[in-house]
Amino acid sequence: MWLNPPEFLRSRYLCYAAVYLFFIGLSSSALGHSNPYETTVNVVSYGGAYTKSQMLAYVRPWEAATGKVANMIDYAGGLDEIKSQVESANVTWDVVDIELANLINACSAGLLEPTDLSLIENGADGTPASEDIPQDYMYDCGYPSVIWSTVIGYNENAFDGDKPSTVSDFFNVEKFPGNRGLRRSPAGLLEWALISDGVAPADVYSVLSTPQGVDYALDIASVLKPHIVWWSGGGEPAEMLSSGRVSMSTAWNGRLYGPIVDQGQPLGIIWDRQMIEVEFWAIPKGSPRIENAKDFIRFAMQTENMANQTKHISYGPVRNSAQSLIEDAVKPYLPTSNLDTAFKVDSEWWAQNMEHINASFEKWLTPKPEEIERQVRF
Numbered sequence: 001m002w003l004n005p006p007e008f009l010r011s012r013y014l015c016y017a018a019v020y021l022f023f024i025g026l027s028s029s030a031l032g033h034s035n036p037y038e039t040t041v042n043v044v045s046y047g048g049a050y051t052k053s054q055m056l057a058y059v060r061p062w063e064a065a066t067g068k069v070a071n072m073i074d075y076a077g078g079l080d081e082i083k084s085q086v087e088s089a090n091v092t093w094d095v096v097d098i099e100l101a102n103l104i105n106a107c108s109a110g111l112l113e114p115t116d117l118s119l120i121e122n123g124a125d126g127t128p129a130s131e132d133i134p135q136d137y138m139y140d141c142g143y144p145s146v147i148w149s150t151v152i153g154y155n156e157n158a159f160d161g162d163k164p165s166t167v168s169d170f171f172n173v174e175k176f177p178g179n180r181g182l183r184r185s186p187a188g189l190l191e192w193a194l195i196s197d198g199v200a201p202a203d204v205y206s207v208l209s210t211p212q213g214v215d216y217a218l219d220i221a222s223v224l225k226p227h228i229v230w231w232s233g234g235g236e237p238a239e240m241l242s243s244g245r246v247s248m249s250t251a252w253n254g255r256l257y258g259p260i261v262d263q264g265q266p267l268g269i270i271w272d273r274q275m276i277e278v279e280f281w282a283i284p285k286g287s288p289r290i291e292n293a294k295d296f297i298r299f300a301m302q303t304e305n306m307a308n309q310t311k312h313i314s315y316g317p318v319r320n321s322a323q324s325l326i327e328d329a330v331k332p333y334l335p336t337s338n339l340d341t342a343f344k345v346d347s348e349w350w351a352q353n354m355e356h357i358n359a360s361f362e363k364w365l366t367p368k369p370e371e372i373e374r375q376v377r378f
Contacts (some may be wrong), residue, residue: 040069041292045097047074048235049258053312054097058300061308065299068292076232079106082284086111091286094293098142098282100347101187101354106282107141113283115140119294123321124303132303132319142280143297145306146315149277149335149342150188151253152270153237158247167273168196170248171223178247181240184230186361187350188250188275191343193220195273205349214357218364241267257314257333271338277345278318310334 043059045051051072059070073093075081079102085091098106106112120143123132137144152170156163164176170192173180182189191204197220199207207213229246231237237251238259253274259265281300283293299305306317307325314333317323323336331337 038289038292039067040071041094041289041296042071042073042092043095043097043296044073044075044093046077046234048233049255049313050097050234050252050315053254053309053315056312057305057309058296061305062296062299066295070296078102079109079111082106082111083109086285089286091284091288093284094287094289095296096282096284097145098280100139100142100278100280100345101351103139103142103280103282104348104351107139111285112141113285113287113290115142116294119143119298120301121298123319124325125321127321132321134318137278137318139280142282143301144278144318145281145300146279146309147276147318147335148279148315149253149274150183150250151256151274152248152272153241153251153256154248154268154270155241155244155246156266156268158244163268164248165270165272167192167270169270171196171220173223173227176248179227179229179245180224181229181231181237181246181249181251182224183250184232186357187345187354189221190214190217190357190361191275191345192273193217195343196220201273201343204343205346208357209349209353211360214360218360222364238265238267241265253333253335254313254315261333269333272341273343274335274338274341275345276335276339276342277347279315 043054045054051074055072059072062068063070075096077099082093082096083106085093103112115138117129120129120133122128133144152164152167154164154176158178159176162175164170164172169176170180190208194204194207194213194217195201208217229240229249231240231249234252234255237246237249238256240246241249241251242259242265253269256267256269260267260269281297283290283297287293301319303317303319303321304325306319307322309315310317310322310326310330314330314335316334316336317326326334335342
């Protein structure tokens with residue numbers, strides 16, 4: 001072995017080393033450019049028409065502006081997956097569309113990154129962000145995105161005479177017969193049950209804060225039990241209404257817009273006591289692509305992009321500066337255009353009470369002996 005190799009070998013070694021370093025550098029550069037942690041972001045939402053509206057208003061424009069890729073992932077809501085990812089230190093989601101009650105619980109459990117207010121820019125008209133977005137829409141760990149509501153939809157062909165027009169009509173199965181579509185959750189059902197029986201909207205959560213009040217609401221809702229068809233996905237109510245499987249159904253208002261406006265389905269919307277809620281973007285704690293997540297949220301929070309989403313689904317933007325950019329044809333279908341009798345859901349109350357009320361709800365769903373006997377007889 002040469003300790004001091006001849007000149008010709010020394011030159012050859014240097015040549016090999018140069019070639020090796022060149023390709024290592026080239027490979028590293030290529031890998032750095034395609035590193036998914038630098039060039040991608042995983043965005044999670046509810047699928048269907050809602051995700052499509054986000055794709056068209058936010059995802060594709062963000063990709064075009066940044067040269068990066070946003071992977072859309074569907075989920076059914078809730079906190080189980082977020083909790084599992086964070087607690088196992090195996091976070092794969094970066095941005096999640098989340099309901100307020102879940103946001104509150106996830107934030108208090110340390111499952112989400114804190115809000116970075118610097119991501120919310122001034123409105124397109126120059127209005128400061130703190131004035132452009134109502135302060136009661138601002139929460140730790142979340143970025144308000146859209147205003148949506150749960151409404152009651154109905155098939156216009158299901159009723160020969162008068163059409164249903166109030167929340168009380170939903171519970172009147174004699175005057176307005178047919179099956180009722182319901183999301184399998186006590187939220188919304190209990191509030192509407194009380195209101196339909198004459199409880200003042202301002203007193204609803206006080207009544208529901210007692211065991212007797214919960215039983216009272218469930219007892220009112222019992223008239224629906226033989227007629228209930230459960231739904232879980234946002235697109236199901238419109239499908240059940242159009243097919244005639246149900247005559248009336250609770251639904252997220254934006255999921256009825258396409259069937260009515262684009263498809264010409266004979267569906268109507270009852271805006272009476274629509275249940276107004278605000279949706280949020282959130283970043284799971286430990287997101288591996290947090291800078292891309294923040295940049296995506298920054299982009300989605302811009303006035304023009306929020307207004308653009310209303311072209312694809314009838315949910316209202318949270319920014320006041322976006323209102324003047326909404327097309328007139330869409331406005332009648334927005335929750336924010338039908339606020340006269342709107343009911344604002346108390347998401348903080350549900351965040352504190354859902355667990356024990358859901359237990360009562362599930363117990364209520366279990367058929368009583370007399371109900372089983374009635375089903376067997378008929």
